[in-house]
Amino acid sequence: MIVLDRLTKRYGNAVSVDQLSLTVPTGTICALVGASGxxxxxxxxxxxxxxxxDEGRVLIDGTDAASLAPVALRxxxxxxxxxVGLFPHWNVARNIATxxxxxxxxxxxxxxxxxxxxDLVGLDPASYRHRRPHELSGGQQQxxxxxxxxxxxxxxxxxxxxxxxxxxxTRDGLQAALLDIQARTGKTxxxxxxxxxxxxxxASLVAVLDGGKLIQHGSPHDLLARPANAFVExxxxxxxxxxxLLQVTRVRExxxxxxxxxxxxxxxxxxxxxxxxxxxxxxxxxxxxxxRAADRRGTLVLAAIASPDGRQT
Amino acid sequence: MLALLPYSAPxxxxxxxxxxxxxxxxxxxLDLAVSHAALVGMASLVVITLGIGIGIFVTRPIGRDxxxxxxxxxxxxxxxxxxxxLALAVPAVGYGSAPTIIALIAYGLLPVIGATIAGLxxxxxxxxxxxxxxGLSPQGRLLKVELPLAAPIILAGVRTSxxxxxxxxxxGSTVGALTLGSPIIEGLxxxxxxxxxxxxxxxxxxxxxxxxxxxxxxxxx
Numbered sequence: 001m002i003v004l005d006r007l008t009k010r011y012g013n014a015v016s017v018d019q020l021s022l023t024v025p026t027g028t029i030c031a032l033v034g035a036s037g038x039x040x041x042x043x044x045x046x047x048x049x050x051x052x053x054d055e056g057r058v059l060i061d062g063t064d065a066a067s068l069a070p071v072a073l074r075x076x077x078x079x080x081x082x083x084v085g086l087f088p089h090w091n092v093a094r095n096i097a098t099x100x101x102x103x104x105x106x107x108x109x110x111x112x113x114x115x116x117x118x119d120l121v122g123l124d125p126a127s128y129r130h131r132r133p134h135e136l137s138g139g140q141q142q143x144x145x146x147x148x149x150x151x152x153x154x155x156x157x158x159x160x161x162x163x164x165x166x167x168x169x170t171r172d173g174l175q176a177a178l179l180d181i182q183a184r185t186g187k188t189x190x191x192x193x194x195x196x197x198x199x200x201x202x203a204s205l206v207a208v209l210d211g212g213k214l215i216q217h218g219s220p221h222d223l224l225a226r227p228a229n230a231f232v233e234x235x236x237x238x239x240x241x242x243x244x245l246l247q248v249t250r251v252r253e254x255x256x257x258x259x260x261x262x263x264x265x266x267x268x269x270x271x272x273x274x275x276x277x278x279x280x281x282x283x284x285x286x287x288x289x290x291x292r293a294a295d296r297r298g299t300l301v302l303a304a305i306a307s308p309d310g311r312q313t
Numbered sequence: 314m315l316a317l318l319p320y321s322a323p324x325x326x327x328x329x330x331x332x333x334x335x336x337x338x339x340x341x342x343l344d345l346a347v348s349h350a351a352l353v354g355m356a357s358l359v360v361i362t363l364g365i366g367i368g369i370f371v372t373r374p375i376g377r378d379x380x381x382x383x384x385x386x387x388x389x390x391x392x393x394x395x396x397x398x399l400a401l402a403v404p405a406v407g408y409g410s411a412p413t414i415i416a417l418i419a420y421g422l423l424p425v426i427g428a429t430i431a432g433l434x435x436x437x438x439x440x441x442x443x444x445x446x447x448g449l450s451p452q453g454r455l456l457k458v459e460l461p462l463a464a465p466i467i468l469a470g471v472r473t474s475x476x477x478x479x480x481x482x483x484x485g486s487t488v489g490a491l492t493l494g495s496p497i498i499e500g501l502x503x504x505x506x507x508x509x510x511x512x513x514x515x516x517x518x519x520x521x522x523x524x525x526x527x528x529x530x531x532x533x534x
Binding site: 048050071072073074075076077078079081083084085086087088089098099102145148149158 | 441448462
């Protein structure tokens, strides 16, 4: 668990991060979102002490980060940046091995770890181990960047707009890979992004920062359904907010399980945007629903998609 | 060339029939070349160590304030004529190799310092940021990331410096150092163009050979 406790960072008279308190439970993905200059990156760098806080504390699993040597602290925390920053004079394997090398791991353990990580990030070890960074595409470089960050098996991964420089298709692939990696490893991940769709897709906890202050935090659904102020409302989508809300709400929450209907059912765990899409393309006002977990059948009607929970008050 | 030149007396006698002694014989060409190489080698060793060291220092946070003054000082070292350095050094350390080495160091430092600073500051931000972020210590970052990435530029500076000093070392002969400049100086003062050609030929070849060797070295890196 990561606890940010009244973190403050000033540059001269300007306050970059202002009394920011936030708790990220173990094993969750937390997205720091907001406009440029809102203090997202500064907050991230305060966690691994690339920037030292003026006030406040960072507790990582109960240990005050300030009590560790910065270099030792950073070796325990994975770090991924937008510009990737692979070392151009080393091949992929050596890049990934950087931190295990520093930690003095045995050669064969490092070699096994490199193969394991390349598999995890979706690159074939045999063909990628010995390549140089310049021989890789942007997306492949960032996959290696993620592998390098995970090399020493840190519990915490910090990512600063990791997919911001990639084209939409590549970004989509890497987001899927990250979700998969998180599901398989249970890492705690703090990711900075200015892309609200990325935050909605990846994070279970979204923290909106503006002017160095934490404006609102909660699940994507909370933020979309109940934005705390105009800034959050504008940030989470303005006119597209309702559509995004569909992306974070499951069919299960709107289906009526008292009167099932026939036909090919839609899974209760898919989100409403997919159900709506199916209604539009098939011209149906109601869909049969199957809830696998509870083994029950039900119905989703068009009117339920716009039910009170999704409405602004 | 070094082996053949001692037998070239007939050629120079034919080229310059008016000269009574067409071939420089006061010291063997081999001795001159070895002594010349030793002077340049010693000076370059100091230049490389000191130059790269200073270049690293002024690009670290603690040394950043010194970057300006060091730059100026190194520039003065190079604009100051080596002959003047010799003249100033002789009263302090006497005649011979010592003042020559001092002049060569002063003259050769600028390219190495300049190249080291240029090389270290030209490294892209991303690997540096990543190195810090994943937990390399400042020394680790310097040795594993910065110096290897800056190496080609630093090497180019070292190359310039060494080649420059192979030529400059000839003036050491004016203060009694044994160099390939000895025949040149003696030829000039004794109106013996054959001596000048013999000395210049060997210095030129030495410089070209060294330059080619640096080419090989750059290929390896």
